[in-house]
Amino acid sequence: MHHTFHIPVLGLAYSVDTPVKVARFGISSVVSVIQHELLEQMRKFHSSQYNLPYMEITAKEIDFRAKRVKAYLNMLQEIVSLQLNKLRAEAFEADTDITNYFKMLPEKSTLKKMYCDMTTAVGEMKENLCEKLRQQITAGSIDVNIMTKVDNLNYAADGETLLAPEYSDALSALRGFAQSNLESSVVFSAGLNPKLYSYIDTFPDFFPDENGHLKKKIILKVSDYRSALIQGKFLAKKGVWISEFRIESGLNCGGHAFATDGYLLGPILQEFKDKREELNAELKQTVNAALAAKNQPLLPSAIHARVTVQGGIGTGAEDEFLRDFYGVDATGWGSPFLLVPEATNVDNDTLQGLATAQPDDYYLSHASPLGVPFNNFRKSSAQKLRNERMEKGRPGSPCYKKHLTFNKEFTAAPICEASRQYQHLKLQQLVGEGLTPEAFKKRVEEITEKDCLCEGLSATALLKNNIPVPRNLTAVTICPGPNLAFFSGVFTLADMVGHIYGRKNLLNQVYRPHMFVNELKIYINYLQTEIQKSLPEPSEKQKKYFKSFYDNLQQGIAYYRSIITQAAQDTKETYHTWVKDVGEAEASLLLIFATSEGDTSVLV
DSSP, X not given: OXXXXXXXXXXXXXXXXXXXXXXXXXXXEEEEOSOHHHHHHHHHHHHHHTXXXXXXXXXXXXXXXXXXXXXXXXXXXXXXXXXXXXXXXXXXXXXXXXXXXXXXXXXXXXXXXXXXXXXHOOHHXXXXXXXXXXXXXXXXXXXXXXXXXXXXXXXXXXXXXXXXXXXXXXXXXXXXXXXXXXXXXEEEESXXXXXXXXXXXXXXXXXXXXXXXOSXXXXXXXXXXXXXXXXXXXXXXXXXXXXXXXXXXXXXXXSBOOOOSSOOHHHHHHHHHHHHHHHHHHHHHHHHHHHHHTTOOOOOTTOXXXXXXXXXXXXXXXXXXXXXXXXXXXXXXXXXXXXXXXXXOOOHHHHHHHHTOOGGGEEEEOOOTTSSOEEEETTOHHHHHHHHHHHXXXXXXXXXXXXXXXXXXXXXXXXXXXXXXXXXXHHHHXXXXXXXXXXXXXXXXXXXXXXXXXXXXXXHHHHHTTOOOGGGOOOOOOOOOGGGGGBOSOOOHHHHHHHXXXXXXXXXXXXXXXXXXXXXXXXXXXXXXXXXXXXXXXXXXXXXXXXXXXXXXXXXXXXXXXXXXXXXXXXXXXXXXHHHHHHHHHHHHHHHTOOTTOOOGGGO
């Protein structure tokens, strides 16, 4: 790829058709494929826009989930192919797609240099360069995301007959991708799913052909080196090669936040840098041994797993520093693209809310029925609807899609903790527990904070494209990372790409420390919240956890002090600013444990 960044998955709908918007410019992006109903609605919409044949895949068909995923991905590929053919045929004139393709490339790109040479050339030389440029045009990758924890078993149309495991949400999504025409990657996020990972063996496209080529590839989204090693070994023993380890900050990211035990992004990247070759060699040896045992072609000898990073990157200087200092192959920029209508689906009301938001509007919530911290936005229409339901004495959401039905506390079949059914039953149970008014209020808030993500994370694409929203469930949930607090306004695709490469500055006037310091502060706040929840009497297990978390943060602070000179130089930050910001963060960490009596018993 000619670009050095990608657009990660954004909710269910925000990046659902991002390839249609940006792939022709060589920009790779990731599409969520769990919400098959949304994919079918978007397939119908785009088929109409591009005059493509469309035949509905109904829920009555056998294996309709996988069929919908496959059909949608094939349509995306067809549209991007049409766009690319049109782009290649365009003249190199102002504001044409072919001109914008090359103008958006990074300055250090050899292709960008060739384009600049072409603009000043004349005659036959200009024509030759134009032809060479056309031949170098490639589309960005159409990658897909499967959140491994979202893997419900499903029932037949009668609602009672449990279907075989291969018809679960995640396995159906994988099958749809595997059977599609795409030559791209699936991103597995949220940790190891043995059933899902074992199912990969069913599809030959994930294994090298006689030329060593992998038609379908695996990307693992990980929060630390240990996770990469464990999951990498699990898959390697099955002969499955990990083509990329996509490192994401545990807390300084959008969507679900999988916090580490205080391990910070800088030290994590350093560990990958130090052990990258060792990891590559070990996994390649294990994969080839497994392939040999199956009498299958081996991996090419020169194959190397890519390492990329995403979460909280905010300037071109930071982006360049990550690639130069840690040697990562590329970076991911997610939340800022929510402010780019040319790249993502955000309905106008939500877009204006984001464009004018204040830092306090972004917060880490417990809204997800998965039980995982979830980055949230206070000004969303979903938040407003949740409050209105509470005021009417009808908390919870109607549950139609059932992707997050995991709770069997009150029912034989699992239900969702955001559902009206669950919250009604849970609140009834709460009444009989004899809690104090203060404790009762706190528990009510915890129960009713859960939000319907299936509908909320899907609605925006329908609203933006004037597609009828089923059952009129138009409330929008959006989950930007805290880094979006430093961007205000609505931007063009060219502007945001220019910002990534350091040609423009789109940051607002809010003071923004380095991305590493931002993440450190977020982790300190997270630890403080966890400690407060444990009081007045934290358990011994909690004390041990807090001590480990604290020690890891202190080690991270020491690491940042050790690289200040390099980081300050590479990111155009002054040495003194780094020292000040890291010092202030450490002081706030120490202050957490400085009680009025000077007691630090939570660390003992």
